[in-house]
Amino acid sequence: MNISQFLFVLFCLNGVIGLLFYVVMYKKRKLFTDRFGMVMAMVGSGILSFNLAMMLFFMFPFNLGTLAIISTMVGGGIGILYGALTRFQSLLAGFSQGSLGAIMGTMFGAVVENPALCGLPAAYFIDVEQHMMLFSLFGTGLVISTFGLLFYSLRV
Amino acid sequence: MIMGNLGFLLYGNLVLIVILYLYLYKIRKIIGFQLGMNISMLVGGFGAIATGVLLIYQFPLKFVIVTMITAVIGMLIGAIFGALFDYQTLLTGYINGLMMGMMAPMVGAAANNSVLFLLFIEVVFLFSLVLVFLSAKNT
Numbered sequence: 001m002n003i004s005q006f007l008f009v010l011f012c013l014n015g016v017i018g019l020l021f022y023v024v025m026y027k028k029r030k031l032f033t034d035r036f037g038m039v040m041a042m043v044g045s046g047i048l049s050f051n052l053a054m055m056l057f058f059m060f061p062f063n064l065g066t067l068a069i070i071s072t073m074v075g076g077g078i079g080i081l082y083g084a085l086t087r088f089q090s091l092l093a094g095f096s097q098g099s100l101g102a103i104m105g106t107m108f109g110a111v112v113e114n115p116a117l118c119g120l121p122a123a124y125f126i127d128v129e130q131h132m133m134l135f136s137l138f139g140t141g142l143v144i145s146t147f148g149l150l151f152y153s154l155r156v
Numbered sequence: 157m158i159m160g161n162l163g164f165l166l167y168g169n170l171v172l173i174v175i176l177y178l179y180l181y182k183i184r185k186i187i188g189f190q191l192g193m194n195i196s197m198l199v200g201g202f203g204a205i206a207t208g209v210l211l212i213y214q215f216p217l218k219f220v221i222v223t224m225i226t227a228v229i230g231m232l233i234g235a236i237f238g239a240l241f242d243y244q245t246l247l248t249g250y251i252n253g254l255m256m257g258m259m260a261p262m263v264g265a266a267a268n269n270s271v272l273f274l275l276f277i278e279v280v281f282l283f284s285l286v287l288v289f290l291s292a293k294n295t
Contacts, residue, residue, distance in 0.1 A: 104259060
């Protein structure tokens, strides 16, 4: 399998998980307290925008500025969507955490793709593609485990 | 001298975190959730930063595996400290430890084995533990 196809499949998987989470939370939004809404918006938008920004950086060959603008808009949009379920307090928390996660994800993707940015040794240039696949798999695992914890919190 | 003994430093950090956990476990009933949220964020984040910088100084050729291990350690420290109080502090500590743990090896690799930076990180870590101790004592 080609690496761009692999990344595209994982990217779609992340998007589907985020959308599913939004639909489930939208149905149950009457049950939330303020505090749970804030924590939910922070946790969900932070990890999801981190992973999406990292994979956007791997997928598209633009320069760093353009990608940072695109992924920050995507991350902030995710944070606003999740936060708008309850109150304005949670909207602010979700927006800050989502845009922060997107900027961090762009930086992380830049370091993985070009290890000389952080002064890492030259041995990393040999298998950059393998590192890209490993990190996107690891990020998808983190997204799945985080949303598993969030779904579980509906039962607690 | 300090570069030869990074393992002992990591072990010392871990022991300090365990001692703080045991102290907080004894008085967890009188700490409210607001303070609990901030405690789990602070300890998870700075524990992950100190662990990540120490690990990337020790193994500069294994960036990938060090990043994964540090993210998992940060997640665990934040979640264990958050689990003292309730489920939402667990989630907050988890996400903060995860983010800090992802970033820490990058900072450590960019610092190019400078001893001054390591000392600064250690001092900030110890200072944050002292702050947590004082704020939990005076609550």
